[in-house]
Amino acid sequence: MRVLVSGSSGWLGRYLVPALTGAGHQVVGLDVATGAHTEIVGSVADRGLVDRLFAEWRFDAVIHAGALHKPDIVRYARQAFIDVNVSGTLNLLEAAVAHGASRFVFTSTTSLMISHAIRAGEGEAAVWIDETMTPLEPRNIYGVTKLAGERLCRLLHEETGLPIVILRTSRFFPEEDDTHRTLSGENMKANELLHRRLTVEDAVAGHLAALDRAPDIGFDTLIMSAPTPFARAEAAALKRYAPSVIATHFPEAAALYAAKGWTLPASIDRVYDASRAERVLGFRCATDFAAVLRALEDGAPLPFAHDADYTSPLVIAPSSSSPSPHPSYSPSSRT
Numbered sequence: 001m002r003v004l005v006s007g008s009s010g011w012l013g014r015y016l017v018p019a020l021t022g023a024g025h026q027v028v029g030l031d032v033a034t035g036a037h038t039e040i041v042g043s044v045a046d047r048g049l050v051d052r053l054f055a056e057w058r059f060d061a062v063i064h065a066g067a068l069h070k071p072d073i074v075r076y077a078r079q080a081f082i083d084v085n086v087s088g089t090l091n092l093l094e095a096a097v098a099h100g101a102s103r104f105v106f107t108s109t110t111s112l113m114i115s116h117a118i119r120a121g122e123g124e125a126a127v128w129i130d131e132t133m134t135p136l137e138p139r140n141i142y143g144v145t146k147l148a149g150e151r152l153c154r155l156l157h158e159e160t161g162l163p164i165v166i167l168r169t170s171r172f173f174p175e176e177d178d179t180h181r182t183l184s185g186e187n188m189k190a191n192e193l194l195h196r197r198l199t200v201e202d203a204v205a206g207h208l209a210a211l212d213r214a215p216d217i218g219f220d221t222l223i224m225s226a227p228t229p230f231a232r233a234e235a236a237a238l239k240r241y242a243p244s245v246i247a248t249h250f251p252e253a254a255a256l257y258a259a260k261g262w263t264l265p266a267s268i269d270r271v272y273d274a275s276r277a278e279r280v281l282g283f284r285c286a287t288d289f290a291a292v293l294r295a296l297e298d299g300a301p302l303p304f305a306h307d308a309d310y311t312s313p314l315v316i317a318p319s320s321s322s323p324s325p326h327p328s329y330s331p332s333s334r335t
Contacts, residue, residue, distance in 0.1 A: 001026070008039075012065050016063065016065065032314060068080060097162050106153050110169065111142060114270070115138070125238070127269065130272075130275075131276055150221065163218055171192060185308055193226045195238075195268055195271040196271075198287070199226075202285035210281060213280075224274060229290075256297060
């Protein structure tokens with residue numbers, strides 16, 4: 001297929017485009033920043049550019065992975081999030097319909113499912129998060145605009161029949177967390193594979209599965225995250241004292257962590273359940289917490305990417321097509 005990939009210079013795009021090419025697809029990358037897999041430097045918010053690209057290339061499919069993300073909140077005004085994450089999504093959807101594309105995959109985020117209450121860890125039990133969770137109360141402009149993008153996807157599918165699969169990915173960024181610095185980045189990422197993370201390789205594989213299955217599915221919204229070892233019945237115990245629950249599933253974890261100088265989570269406040277993706281797509285993330293423990297036991301490399309110095313290409317070399325920066329932004333303002 002001829003596939004348009006937005007966000008081709010980003011962390012996901014740099015893995016996704018080669019995987020699509022390797023699977024036999026002809027790929028055109030679109031991003032506001034230059035990159036090894038980006039043929040077109042420009043914004044999805046530019047409707048004229050989007051229409052010209054579809055008219056020229058006649059894309060069979062779209063993977064819309066480009067967006068402003070949560071760390072961009074300190075760099076860009078809310079209007080930029082509306083322009084890119086909402087209007088840009090609508091531009092791609094309408095162009096896909098107008099030019100007869102056969103499928104559309106939208107990269108969304110589990111972040112839009114996290115309210116202020118969940119973020120603050122309120123409640124007596126870990127929140128079990130699956131696709132049935134309501135109401136959705138995103139806590140920032142990133143989540144609000146990604147949810148709006150999802151609603152546009154549903155609307156366009158209902159009105160036109162365009163097959164669309166929405167993938168709510170959990171964390172797979174390589175850099176340090178921009179708000180939590182209590183643990184080392186590697187320790188935190190390892191812990192998160194228990195309940196709220198996947199690898200970029202698994203994110204890519206999930207996108208390829210969604211691209212393949214979209215016409216058969218029609219429309220669906222799926223959480224993509226490493227399979228959790230926990231059961232919903234363990235939610236209260238996870239919130240009270242997570243190490244005891246972890247020990248029932250992985251008796252070796254405490255000793256392996258101690259040898260590494262790592263710390264297991266004392267409390268887990270949320271669990272992402274990706275089992276629906278396994279049922280609908282036949283897809284299950286290959287890397288989980290057990291893979292981390294095997295690596296620690298064998299002295300092997302950790303099975304996930306960690307790069308404390310990773311910087312978004314949008315920050316390194318913003319192009320003339322980039323959204324307008326927030327007036328208060330400075331490179332040191334990200335915390």
